Amino acid sequence: MATFTLASWATNLTYANLTAPVVDAAVKSLYNWAGCAIGGMAQAAPQIALNTSTAAGFGGPPTSGILGLNGTSADAQVAAFVNGIASHVDDYDDTHLAVTIHPTGVVASALLAVAEARSSASSALSPVSGPEFLTAFVAGVEAELKLGLSVYPEHYDVGWHITSTTGSVGAAVAVGKLLGLDTQHLQHAIGIASTQVVGMQAFFGSDTKSFHIGRATQGGMLAALLARGGYTSSPTALEDKYGWLHVVSTRENATATFAELGRGTWEIERNTFKPYPCGIVMHPIIDGAIQLRNETLEQGKDVESIAKIDLRVNPEVLVLTGQTDPQTGLQGKFSIYHAAAVGLLYGAATPAQFTDQVVLNETVVSMRKLVNVTTDDSVAEDQAYVTLTFSDGSTMEKFVEHAIGSLANPLTVEDLKTKFLDQASRQIGSARAAKAYDAFTSIGNLTDVGKLSTLF
Amino acid sequence: MATFTLASWATNLTYANLTAPVVDAAVKSLYNWAGCAIGGMAQAAPQIALNTSTAAGFGGPPTSGILGLNGTSADAQVAAFVNGIASHVDDYDDTHLAVTIHPTGVVASALLAVAEARSSASSALSPVSGPEFLTAFVAGVEAELKLGLSVYPEHYDVGWHITSTTGSVGAAVAVGKLLGLDTQHLQHAIGIASTQVVGMQAFFGSDTKSFHIGRATQGGMLAALLARGGYTSSPTALEDKYGWLHVVSTRENATATFAELGRGTWEIERNTFKPYPCGIVMHPIIDGAIQLRNETLEQGKDVESIAKIDLRVNPEVLVLTGQTDPQTGLQGKFSIYHAAAVGLLYGAATPAQFTDQVVLNETVVSMRKLVNVTTDDSVAEDQAYVTLTFSDGSTMEKFVEHAIGSLANPLTVEDLKTKFLDQASRQIGSARAAKAYDAFTSIGNLTDVGKLSTLF
CATH class of the missing domain: 1.10.4100.10 (2-methylcitrate dehydratase PrpD)
Incomplete structure (x- = not known):
C-alpha cells in the first residue's frame, strides 16, 4: 500500500x-x-x-x-x-x-x-x-x-x-x-x-x-x-x-x-x-568558538595565547567530521578541528573560511593542532562544550545549549x-x-x- | 586497494x-x-x-x-x-x-x-x-x-x-x-x-x-x-x-x-x-517442451490431446519465473507456465511467442493451466524434467541435461x-x-x- x-x-x-x-x-x-x-x-x-x-x-x-x-x-x-x-x-x-x-x-x-x-x-x-x-x-x-x-x-x-x-x-x-x-x-x-x-x-x-x-x-x-x-x-x-x-x-x-x-x-x-557552510554537527562548536573569541578579545587577551582547546561533543561529531588534517576547503567542512580553529581565529565560518587557502594556512593548521575532542553521549547533537586553556594557565569555558540554526534557535x-x-x-x-x-x-x-x- | x-x-x-x-x-x-x-x-x-x-x-x-x-x-x-x-x-x-x-x-x-x-x-x-x-x-x-x-x-x-x-x-x-x-x-x-x-x-x-x-x-x-x-x-x-x-x-x-x-x-x-528471449532459468523447460512436441507429432499424436504437463525444476525457477497467469508479453517472459505452453504449441520460443496477443491467446491460456511445477534441489539450473500425460493416459518424458545456450551446450x-x-x-x-x-x-x-x- x-x-x-x-x-x-x-x-x-x-x-x-x-x-x-x-x-x-x-x-x-x-x-x-x-x-x-x-x-x-x-x-x-x-x-x-x-x-x-x-x-x-x-x-x-x-x-x-x-x-x-x-x-x-x-x-x-x-x-x-x-x-x-x-x-x-x-x-x-x-x-x-x-x-x-x-x-x-x-x-x-x-x-x-x-x-x-x-x-x-x-x-x-x-x-x-x-x-x-x-x-x-x-x-x-x-x-x-x-x-x-x-x-x-x-x-x-x-x-x-x-x-x-x-x-x-x-x-x-x-x-x-x-x-x-x-x-x-x-x-x-x-x-x-x-x-x-x-x-x-x-x-x-x-x-x-x-x-x-x-x-x-x-x-x-x-x-x-x-x-x-x-x-x-x-x-x-x-x-x-x-x-x-x-x-x-x-x-x-x-x-x-x-x-x-x-x-x-x-x-x-x-x-x-544553516548559519555555517559545513556539516551541521559542527555548528554548536563554531557557535561556542565564536563566542569565546569575542570574550577573549573583550578581556584584552589574544587568541594566539591559546595553548589548548578542549571540545566535548556528541559522538556523531567524530563519525562525520573527524578529519584531523584536512588538505582542501571541502575536507575542512568535515573537520571539527578546522571548525573550532576558524571560529576562534576569524570569529566567523562563512564560505571564505572553507577555502583551500585557509585550510592550508599555517596559523590555522597550528590552531587545529591544539584541539582535543572528547565524545559524550549526554551531549545532544545541537549542543557542545568548548574549553580554552591559555598559555598563562587561565581557562574559559562555553556551553552551547542549542546551536544557532537549530529548531530551538532558528535563523x-x-x-x-x-x-x-x-x-x-x-x-x-x-x-x-x-x-x-x-x-x-x-x-x-x-x-x-x-x-x-x-x-x- | x-x-x-x-x-x-x-x-x-x-x-x-x-x-x-x-x-x-x-x-x-x-x-x-x-x-x-x-x-x-x-x-x-x-x-x-x-x-x-x-x-x-x-x-x-x-x-x-x-x-x-x-x-x-x-x-x-x-x-x-x-x-x-x-x-x-x-x-x-x-x-x-x-x-x-x-x-x-x-x-x-x-x-x-x-x-x-x-x-x-x-x-x-x-x-x-x-x-x-x-x-x-x-x-x-x-x-x-x-x-x-x-x-x-x-x-x-x-x-x-x-x-x-x-x-x-x-x-x-x-x-x-x-x-x-x-x-x-x-x-x-x-x-x-x-x-x-x-x-x-x-x-x-x-x-x-x-x-x-x-x-x-x-x-x-x-x-x-x-x-x-x-x-x-x-x-x-x-x-x-x-x-x-x-x-x-x-x-x-x-x-x-x-x-x-x-x-x-x-x-x-x-x-x-540465449536461444530464447526470456529468463534463462526457463530455457531447459523450453528445450524439453520443443523436443516433446516434435516427438508427439512424430508419433502421430496431437498436442491438443495433452491432459497434463508436469515440470520438475530447480527451485530458483519458481522464484524468478513463477507467474501463473501472465497478462502481457513481458510478464510471459517470467512465467514458466507460459514457457512450457508455447514450447509445446509452437515448437519455438522466439520474440513472436512473447507478445501480448500470444500471452492472451485462449489455446495458450488453456495449455498453461495444464502445467504443474515441482521444485527439486537436485535439478541443476540448466536442467529440467518435463512429463506429458495424454488424454489416453499415455505419458512421455524428457530430461534435459544441459539447456541449449548453456556453457556445456553453447549456441x-x-x-x-x-x-x-x-x-x-x-x-x-x-x-x-x-x-x-x-x-x-x-x-x-x-x-x-x-x-x-x-x-x-
Missing part, C-alpha cells in the same frame, strides 16, 4: 491544503536553496558538471537557467543537475535534523527547471503559477522526508547519503504533480525513481557528495517524464519484497508513515537553515536575508542579489514561476 | 594482452548484443524512452545511432540509454551464468555511443579502432563481472538487479579506458559510477527492468566524462567503509577477486548466449548468425540485417568503429 498511499496523497494535494506555516516554511526553504545554488556556482564541482555536459554535447535547446550564472541556460536536465550540485556543494543548504536530509536541493532543482521548460516558447503547456509550484514542492518534500523517516536511522547508518536516496523519489513526486499525473502514473514514476539509488557516504569530502544531489534531480525528473509517456514500473515499487524499502533498509514502516501525510506534522515545518528572517545576500552578492553582484532575493521571496505570488530567473 | 587494483589493471590493459579466445568471445558478445538492440527497438520501452527524451528536449546534437532505427541518431547519452534498453527488453541478451549478469548491454551501449561521438565531425579526437574498442570493451566486462563475482550471491539475493548495479562501473571503466584516463582519474570515474546504484528485482516483468540497463549506461558514461574533467570522487570508493562493497553487500572480496584480473580465467569466455556460430538475422530482419529488413551482421562480426578489423552504423 505504501506506494499507492504516497501517490494518492500527492495527486490529491491542493494549495488550499497548505497551512500558512507550511507555505512560509516552503518559501523560506526555496529562497535559502536559491541563495545556496547561486553562491555555490563559485565552486569547481558545478562548473565541471556544466562544462562536461556542454563539451559532451549533452545539452538540448536551453530552456532553464543556471542560477549562479548571468543569463546562462541549459536544457532542463542539465540545469537541474548543475543547480542541484551548486545548491549543496558548500554544505550550506537546509537540514531536517530528525533524519539528516537536506530536503530542498533535489526537489527544487528539478521542479524549477521543469517549470522553466514549461514556460519556454516551445512548450504547449500553461505556465506554472506560484501556488501550483509551492504545492508540487511541498508534495515532493513531504514525500522524501516521510520516506526517510520510515527507514531512519538504519538506512543512513549503513552508509547511504539519505538526502539523494530519498530525494529522487521526492523529485519524481514533485515533477509528477506538476505534470498532472494521476495516481497510477505517479506510482510508476515513484517506482522508476526509487530504482535509481544514488549516494553513499564514502564520498563526503569530495565533489561526488554534491553530485548525488544533482544526479538525484535528474533521476526523479526522468522518472516522472517516462511515467507520463506510459513507461511502466511496479505499482508496489516501494513495498515490494525486492523493492526500495527492503533492498536499501532493514525495515518497512512506510505504509504507517505515509498514512500521516498531511495530517499532524508537516515535515517541512521542521526544516532548518530569523533577517538572518536568512543576510545569508542570501552574502552568498548571492559574491557570485552575481549586490544589485542582482537584491533582485533575486525579492523574486524568490515572492515566489508564491508569481503567475509564471518559469519566468522567475528573468526577474534578476 | 580494490579500486586502485581495478583501475590500474584497466589502464594498463592492451590489445596484445587479449588472447584469441577472449577476442572471439568479445566479438560474439558484441554482435549478439547488436542483434538484441536492433530487434528490441520493436518494443514499447525503448520507443517511449526515445520519445520522452526527444519531447523533453534532452537531446544535444545527434552523433550516435539508435541501432534499430533507420538512420536515427541522438546525442551519446540518449543513444546509449535507448540502445541499452532495447538490447535487454526482450530478455534475449547474453548471460554470465555464475553471477546472472548480462554483461554486454551496459558496457557496449555506452562504448559504441562514445566511439560514434568521437568519430563525429565536431570531435577533435582520433577515431576509435577495432582493437581499441575491443580492449576497452573487455576491460569493462571483466570489471563488472569480477565486481559481481566478489559480492555474489549476497548482493543478488537481497534484490539488486546485478546486471545494472555492476554495469555502471563496467561502463565507467570501458569509457574511461577509451578516453585514455590514467589510473587516478579512472579511480575517480569508478567512484562516481559506483555511487549510482540502479536496479532492483521488484521491476522484473515491467519496462523498468530494461530501464536499469539504459540508465546504468548513462551513469557509467557520465562518471568517466566527469572524471576526465577533474571531478573528484574517492580513490578508495569501492572498499571504503561507506562505499559500494559494504553498502550494497555484506562481504568485501573484491581486492582478492580483482587480483585475478587478466590472469587465469577471463570472465568473458564464460559468457553465454554455435551458425546459431548466433540465425538468431541475429531473425532479430534484425524483423526490424530493419533482411538486406540491412545481413549488412549489420557483416559489420558487427568484423568489428575488430574496423579502423573507425564510430562509422560502424553507416555500414548497414
